Amino acid sequence: MTHRDTTPSRGTDPDRxxxxxxxxxxxxxxGVRAAPDAYRTARGEWLRRERRRRLVLAVLIAVVFxxxxxxxxxxxxxxxSDPGVIFxxxxxxxxxxxx
Amino acid sequence: xxPLAPVVPDPAELEREAGLARLFEVHYSSMLRLAVLLGADxxxxxxxxxxxxxxxxxxxxxxxxxxxxxxxxxxxxxxxxRIRHLQVARRHLENPPEETVVSAESAALLRDDQxxxxxxxxxxxxxxxxxxxxxxxxxxxxxxxxxxxxxSCGSVKTHTSRGLAALTQAMEARR
Numbered sequence: 462m463t464h465r466d467t468t469p470s471r472g473t474d475p476d477r478x479x480x481x482x483x484x485x486x487x488x489x490x491x492g493v494r495a496a497p498d499a500y501r502t503a504r505g506e507w508l509r510r511e512r513r514r515r516l517v518l519a520v521l522i523a524v525v526f527x528x529x530x531x532x533x534x535x536x537x538x539x540x541x542s543d544p545g546v547i548f549x550x551x552x553x554x555x556x557x558x559x560x
Numbered sequence: 561x562x563p564l565a566p567v568v569p570d571p572a573e574l575e576r577e578a579g580l581a582r583l584f585e586v587h588y589s590s591m592l593r594l595a596v597l598l599g600a601d602x603x604x605x606x607x608x609x610x611x612x613x614x615x616x617x618x619x620x621x622x623x624x625x626x627x628x629x630x631x632x633x634x635x636x637x638x639x640x641x642r643i644r645h646l647q648v649a650r651r652h653l654e655n656p657p658e659e660t661v662v663s664a665e666s667a668a669l670l671r672d673d674q675x676x677x678x679x680x681x682x683x684x685x686x687x688x689x690x691x692x693x694x695x696x697x698x699x700x701x702x703x704x705x706x707x708x709x710x711x712s713c714g715s716v717k718t719h720t721s722r723g724l725a726a727l728t729q730a731m732e733a734r735r
Contacts, residue, residue, distance in 0.1 A: 474728070475724050475725070475728050478677075478724055478727050478728045478731060479696060479724065481673065481674070481677055481731070482677060482681070482692065482696050482724075482727060483696045483697070484674065485670065485673075485674035485677045485678050485681075486597055486678075486693065486696055486697040487697065488670050488671075488674055489596065489597060489670060489674075489678055490593040490596070490597060490697060493589075493592055493593045493596050493603075495588055495589045495592050496604070499584075499588060499604070500581065500584045500585075500588070502608075503584070503607075503608040503611055503612075504580075506608060506612070507608070507611065507612040507615050510612060511615070511616070
């Protein structure tokens with residue numbers, strides 16, 4: 462003759478693990494308290510970081526603009542200064558209007 | 561000489577400030593708890609970073625309702641990145657410090673079996689841990705968990721069941 466255990470199962474089935482996990486997470490979360498000045502601290506930090514980001518961006522744009530201007534001036538300065546490179550102006554002028 | 565006119569703040573800026581203050585008031589504590597449960601060693605910084613990201617992307621935010629989901633997803637991603645960074649850093653140290661599972665004051669509130677369970681949870685791969693915390697603490701639906709983690713619903717099921725199996729095994733081994 463076999464006897465069946467009528468007490469509630471104490472096995473570690475997934476349902477039980479799920480229930481225990483929910484309880485453990487709730488207990489752990491319940492012990493977490495936010496600092497009272499968390500908003501002021503966080504706001505100060507993100508305003509500071511935003512100002513810094515904008516400053517870095519402005520400096521980067523200024524550097525790129527300055528470099529582009531300097532390179533452009535240098536290239537223009539390298540062009541030969543002899544007269545008549547593109548148009549000498551010495552040849553016979555075309556007759557205008559054509560006959 | 562005329563006095564300088566006071567600087568008039570940008571209305572969009574004022575709206576952003578007010579919106580963020582409201583978001584902070586409503587969701588900060590739950591985001592902080594989420595970061596702790598996911599195993600972040602510096603949950604305040606993780607959550608502050610998540611709020612900074614939403615501050616920067618405020619104009620692109622669809623509506624204020626979407627902000628909570630965005631924050632949750634950002635906290636999950638940042639915590640995962642932080643844990644991965646710490647794991648890599650520990651690998652390069654000669655005498656790595658012991659991993660701190662949860663802060664001592666938080667752990668003090670737990671019973672022994674709960675402490676073991678939380679310890680086992682922290683040993684799981686990050687994705688499994690996230691899926692379990694989002695499911696069993698926040699009580700999110702599979703689709704919401706999938707959106708928060710940026711994966712498919714099928715993957716959520718896989719991570720949840722594998723994580724739960726590992727926890728069950730850990731608890732069985734303890735008894």
